[in-house]
Amino acid sequence: MTELSIGTLASRTGVNIETIRYYERIGVIPPPPRTAGGQRRYDEAHLRRLSFVRRCRELGFPLDEIRALLALVDGGDYSCAEIRETTVRQLEAVRRRIADLRVMERTLDAMAAACAGGAVPDCPIVDALFAERR
Amino acid sequence: MTELSIGTLASRTGVNIETIRYYERIGVIPPPPRTAGGQRRYDEAHLRRLSFVRRCRELGFPLDEIRALLALVDGGDYSCAEIRETTVRQLEAVRRRIADLRVMERTLDAMAAACAGGAVPDCPIVDALFAERR
DNA sequence: GCTACATGCTGTAGCGACTACAGGTTCAAG
DNA sequence: CTTGAACCTGTAGTCGCTACAGCATGTAGC
Numbered sequence: 001m002t003e004l005s006i007g008t009l010a011s012r013t014g015v016n017i018e019t020i021r022y023y024e025r026i027g028v029i030p031p032p033p034r035t036a037g038g039q040r041r042y043d044e045a046h047l048r049r050l051s052f053v054r055r056c057r058e059l060g061f062p063l064d065e066i067r068a069l070l071a072l073v074d075g076g077d078y079s080c081a082e083i084r085e086t087t088v089r090q091l092e093a094v095r096r097r098i099a100d101l102r103v104m105e106r107t108l109d110a111m112a113a114a115c116a117g118g119a120v121p122d123c124p125i126v127d128a129l130f131a132e133r134r
Numbered sequence: 135m136t137e138l139s140i141g142t143l144a145s146r147t148g149v150n151i152e153t154i155r156y157y158e159r160i161g162v163i164p165p166p167p168r169t170a171g172g173q174r175r176y177d178e179a180h181l182r183r184l185s186f187v188r189r190c191r192e193l194g195f196p197l198d199e200i201r202a203l204l205a206l207v208d209g210g211d212y213s214c215a216e217i218r219e220t221t222v223r224q225l226e227a228v229r230r231r232i233a234d235l236r237v238m239e240r241t242l243d244a245m246a247a248a249c250a251g252g253a254v255p256d257c258p259i260v261d262a263l264f265a266e267r268r
Numbered sequence: 269g270c271t272a273c274a275t276g277c278t279g280t281a282g283c284g285a286c287t288a289c290a291g292g293t294t295c296a297a298g
Numbered sequence: 299c300t301t302g303a304a305c306c307t308g309t310a311g312t313c314g315c316t317a318c319a320g321c322a323t324g325t326a327g328c
Contacts, residue, residue, distance in 0.1 A: 005295090007304060017305090018287060026285095037294045039305055052263050060238050063285070073260060080257040084249045087259055091242040094235050101232045104194050108225040115218045123214040125221055126207060129186050139324090141275065151276085152316060160314095171323045173276055197314070 004042040013050045020050065028053055028067055061090055138176040147184045154184065162187055162201055195224055 010017045023029045029049055032040045049070070056066045065086060072078035114124040144151045157163045163183055166174045183204070190200045199220060206212035248258040 005304075006306095016287080019285080021306090022286065035294080037305085038307095039294065048264060055263050057285090058238070059242055060235070069263075078257070078260075080249055080259075083257045083259045084246060087242055087246050087249070091239065091246060094239050094242060098232060098235045098239065101194070101228050101235070104192070105225065105228050105232065108193055108221055108228060112218060112221050112225060115214055115221070123212070123217045125214075125217045126212075129189050129203075130182055139275075140277095150316075153314080155277090156315065169324080171276085172278095173323065191314090 006040045009042045013054055015050055015054050060094055140174050143176045147188055149184055149188050194228055
């Protein structure tokens with residue numbers, strides 16, 4: 001019987017109010033019942049579901065993957081293997097992004113190291129950026 | 135006298151045609167001269183500038199940082215220290231993103247490891263995602 | 269010179285995942 | 299009953315592109 005306003009739900013889940021309405025609009029969370037005046041009222045099930053979405057987002061899952069996960073769970077007949085498959089795919093995506101960023105990191109680090117940072121207008125960083133493609 | 139069409143510039147720099155026009159529209163590269171019929175014709179200076187932009191993008195610089203870098207270089211009175219400052223800021227941003235992704239990676243890895251991946255509908259990943267916030 | 273057709277043009281809309289209003293309504297406390 | 303915080307809808311903006319639609323132009327072969 002704990003009825004939550006959208007503001008309370010937002011502070012309990014750490015999800016922005018605007019984002020909650022956005023999730024409802026795109027079908028990630030179901031539309032909750034309304035008061036006579038038209039304001040949204042949530043219950044514990046909504047709270048759990050939104051927390052699930054938030055945790056998935058923190059892990060970098062795109063919203064359509066999250067929708068797919070929720071559909072599996074909602075269906076009730078999901079298998080552990082299906083869930084694991086999505087998770088592993090996401091893990092691989094994260095690792096690819098890390099690898100890309102590490103290349104950037106190394107290059108930037110080398111450029112910064114090459115640069116004395118003096119007041120002279122002759123900068124090795126600019127030279128490197130303007131250099132011919134290898 | 136080497137006049138390049140937008141298509142040639144695109145293949146020489148690895149930047150998509152649409153993206154080149156977009157860069158022109160938002161002021162990252164200057165509008166080139168046109169043929170009598172209105173088609174864009176580029177020269178070596180455009181090629182160098184666009185390559186510069188591309189390399190910066192590969193290093194993750196946002197376009198407004200790139201615009202700022204170009205403005206410094208265009209001005210001609212830039213100091214190495216200014217360029218270095220932008221580079222170091224970008225390096226820090228990249229490192230923050232890597233750190234965030236590593237947290238995701240560890241969590242996803244632990245979840246995948248906890249999951250046997252069987253056909254049973256009782257999945258530790260789902261449990262973890264639905265668990266109460268710590 | 270003429271014909272194909274590849275390439276170019278503008279303008280607009282879409283992506284993902286929100287965020288930020290404007291301009292109005294409702295709820296809850298005192 | 300009043301006040302003002304919280305809520306409502308709808309739209310537009312963010313970033314960095316990408317993808318059309320519906321034309322116009324450039325160029326190579328004949």
